[in-house]
Structures are given as C-alpha cells and as structure tokens.
Amino acid sequence: MTKRITIEDVANQAGVSKSTVSQYLNERFDYMGEKTRMKIEKVIKELDYQPNVIARSLKKKSTSTIGVIVANILHAYSTQVIRAIENVCNENGISTIICNADDDSEKEKNYLETLLSKQIDGLIVIPTSGNLEMYNKLISENFPLVFLDRIVDGLDSDTVLLDNKKASELAVDCLYENGHEKIAIVTTSLIDNVTPRVERIQGYKEALKKRHIQINQEYIKGAELSLIKQKLTELFTLSEPPTAIISGNDLTLMEILSYTFDNGIKIGKDIGLITVDEVSFAAIHTPPLTTIVQPTIDMGTKAAEILLEKINNKQTKNKPTIYRYDPSLIVRGSVERVGDRID
Template sequence: MPIKKTTISDVAKHAQVSKSTVSQYLNERFEYMREETRKRIEKAIKELNYQPNNVARSLKLKSTATIGVIVANILHSYSTQVIRAIEDTLNENEFSTIICNADDDPEKEKKYIETLLARQVDGLIVFPTSGNQELYKRLIDSNFPIVFVDRYVSDLNADAVMLDNEKAIHLAVEHLLTNGYEDIAVLTTSLENAVVPRLERIQGYRSAMDRFKLPIREDYIKSMDLSVMKDGIAELFQLEKPPQAIVSGNDLTLMEFLKYAAEHNVKIGTDVGLVTIDEVPYASVHNPPLTTIAQPTFEMGEKAVELLLHKFDSIKKNDPKIYRFDPSIIARKSSEKAGAQL
C-alpha cells in the first residue's frame, strides 16, 4: 500500500492555520505573521516530515535557487579548486549548482548557456571561452545576473574575478633572478583565441624582463597548443644559448615540460630552474619539489558567489568591475641553483 504524502492541507490542519498562511510561511512572507504562528507551522512541518514541492514553489517565486557554472576547461587544477569553493559557498547559501565543462569550445559553451537558461537558473558564474560575446551582451543588457571568473569578455560591463597575472609573472622572474638565473623562458598555451590570462602573462613576462633590465628574446617565448608544446620546448634546448630557467604559464604547460624533462633526462633544479603558475596537488611530492605561484582559489570562488548574490539583493546596482587577487609564491627546490647568492 503506497504511503500517503503529507500535503500543505495536512500541515495547515496540524498547525490550526489556513493553507494560505502555510503558503506564506513557505514563501518567507513573515511581515504580518505572529511569532507564535510561525513556530506552530515550523513544528507541524517537522512533526509531519513535510517536504515542500520546490518545483511548484520555484514557478510561483520565479526562482529555482540554482546557479549555473560554466568552466572553460575543467582539467585545470585552478578551475577545479575554484569550482569547489563556488559550490561550497552556494550550498551554504541554499543554492544548488549545475556545473558544465565547455572544453574551451565556444559552441559547446553556447549550448550550455542556452540549456541552463532553459532550466531557469537564477544566475551564471562563467569561466568564459573567447566566443559568445554577443550572447553575453544580451544577458547583461537584460540584467541577468552573471559573473566571470579567471577571464573577462572584452567590451562587456560585467563583474569579473581574476588573478593579477602580471604580478604573478613578476614574482616568478624575480624569484629566479634571486636564485641566480638570468636566461629565463616562458611557456603558455596558444594565444590564438586571445584568452586574457595568457595574454597578460606574456605581457607580464615582457614587463618583468624590462623591469630587471634583462634582454627580451622572442625565441624564449613559447605560446602554442599543447599538442605541439614538446616540440617548442625542444626548440628552446636546441638553441645556441638555451634558457637557464623556465616559467610555466599554467598546470597544463607544466605537465608538458615535466614530460619533456623526463624523456630527455633534463634535471630540474640542476640543468634548469622551474617556476609554475598554479599550485598543483603533486608540487610538494615531486622530485624535486616544485616552486609554484599560487592563486587564492577559495577566496576567488567566495568572491564570485558574493558578487552574484549581491545582484539578487541589491536595490541600487553597483558599477561592475574587475576584482584582482594577489598571487603568492611557494618556494621549493625546483627553482634553487647551486652556488646562488640568496
């Protein structure tokens, strides 16, 4: 025999109030409700184990208490760490999360945006690809709540949470110089799609070399697809004057460099110094342990949620801005050099 599901009528009868009063309680309309009435309804809900119909409520309130998160590439350690912070913070605020991975594909990203909008999510937190500018513009112009993370979309007036990418590269270059390295190369993934962090990190490399009065060698700058990254690294070490040290632009380029070093018996910390942007889970246990430029991932995720929720609560809208977070260096053996004057 099927178990009879508790209804709003059962709660009303148990609490000795009308159905409309229970409905007001469920929709958090407490302005004209006595404290004693609220407590009776709350007690009735607990005693009867009443489960509200959230789908029906969302239709009435025009809210699903759900946020869509679209990440450009979930393989990045940074992305997974920030997403965890976003999900935790949204859960604390009683929002559910739908997470989508765009694989750096604007078409896939567009499909996910349309799917999430069809599911009536209350807002979007997006690590954007380089496409879909017009779609984002329409959303922003219609006051749909949206916050960008890690990147911003050019010519759009929207909140974005990002690392201070130039400062990150400056920290890496300065640290290598302090440890006795001067011939420093930089690796990033392809600049073809004008992904903002990659562009800023290359610009940061140039400005850092200029700041420390070091020559900028174009053949020390390798920005390419991961599929051919090892070829670019090989070119570096075949130069008449190969670099003494490498700055890796993210965890994926780091992995390509580590593969190359292992295959060609390049000893990190002995033959070449290494600093990478993004703290990776294996950094402290790698041999040698890897010096990293860490991003404050949890704080960045919290800030993205804070900005999004503010869009729901705020009567007076604040002007959107880019919020930059400071990197920090975690110095380990991969960037040390024998005989360096520290």
C-alpha cells in the first residue's frame, strides 16, 4: 500500500518547517520569500501531495461564508432555491459561493475541496452519489451540511426535498379526470438513481394502480437529455401511443416542446401534457402549460435556516431529518380532454 504523503514529508524535503508549509497552503505569503514559496510548490508537485482539506477546514474560525453546490444550475429549481438561500444568508451577514457540478461527481469533488480549503462555515448541496467518503467525513466531524432535492444511500444528513410521489399522483389524477388512461412519463437519466426522478416514477406507478390502470413499461422513458427525442419517437410510434405525457422536470419539458413543434404534434389537442416544475413561460405558452409547482422559495429558505442553525450551534448533533414539501397543481390548457369515460 502506497504511503500517504504528509505535510511533514513536504517540510522535510523542502527544508522548511511544517508551519511554513501550512502558511503556504493557506496562502499566507506576507512574510514568506519568493524562493521559499517556489521551493515548497516544487516539492508539493514532486511528491503529489494532496492536502487534507477536510481536516484543515475543521480547524478554522468563522469566515461568514457558505458554499452551495447544485447538480445542474440550468434547472429552474436550482436557480430558484439559490435565490432563496442567498436572501436568507444576506439577511444574516453571510456570503454565498455558488458552484455548478453538472451532475459530475469528479467536478463536485473538486468544488468540495476548493470550498473547504477556503474554510467556509457550512455547505448546502444538491449531491451526486459519487463522494460518499467526503460527505461522511464531514458528517462525522459535525460539519454544518444540508442536502437539497436528493437523498443519497449511505449518507445520513438533514435533507429538504419535494414529496415527489405526490407530484406524480397530482399529475396522473389530473390527466385521468380529463379522460386519459394511456399516460406516459418521460424524464432524464435514471442510471444514477437520482431521488426526484426515481420517486416520481414510483409515484406515477402507484397512482396508476390506485386508478386500476395497468402499468405499461413502454410508457416509462428515462434518458440523457440528448436522447429524449429518440425516446419520444419510440412513444409516438407505438401501436397504441400514449394520449398524455408527464414531463419529469423542466429540462425534459424543453425537449418535449421542441419535439412536438418539429413533428407538428399539437399539445392540448393531439397530446395532453403536464410538467413537474413551474417554468416562467408556462402561462403564456400556446396553449398554457399545466404544471406541478415546487415551493422552491420555501425549500431554499428552510435549507438556509437549518444550515445557519447548525453553524451557530456546532455542538448540537441531532438526528438528521428529512423535510418533505407538498407540490401544488396549476391547471392550464395543455391537458386535453379526450371524452367521457364509463366507470
């Protein structure tokens, strides 16, 4: 097993003290000569020294700064919760550093290391599933941490998210009441078991069962955004295509709208459509779009309040809690009524 390089190894090879190396790592160069800086930098590269950013972050004084890492900043959800978090933090004299991980665990890890090296006071994260060791280390050290939107197996942390099953149930019920039984659901990739995507499909299946509608696996589509249109083609070329679609999120919605426009499919006439996530153009789209709304401002506010409480009461180590928020339905013109049903 390869020996882990320590700060002492760097100091010995550079011919300086451990405190000097520590000052270099914390960018305290006021009383450090250029030659010493260059020497330490060279040794760090030669030894491939990786500072323990978590340990360093736990030894600091308050910086009145928190980090926010979102999985994908293009989601309306992300920008809305960020706005709420920033509002709460600003009111409490706390600065925020926003990072976008692009659902990439390696990028997320780099941001975690960068933020911790800046000795932030806490973290709010929409996590990937790829950095369990780092998060568990932070949790074990009682570092202020709150998750948003996603639950990751193997991590036990305070989490704020939507009642995703209820969101799907609202969508299915609305479509059913407007005459639909052939209901499809389309969402982004299910490979990483991302909580909202998986739970929304579970809720969709449970809602169909309640209505005594047989589940058709061909009506369930999950794929990377670049493949969504291919999945839509598969749906519309079935011998019995769906009469309505539930869009799992706002990015999926954009692909559906583009596909239907390109193929001359009229929403609200040829196909019923409901999307999870309120989008800014929903009310002015033709026809106006029926949406399942997340209370993003309330959720972002709650996450920030929990984190600030953790920062101000560091010795308190309560059992982690999952906070579920109810979605709401806004019915507009994209839900096509397909006729009366005899029940």
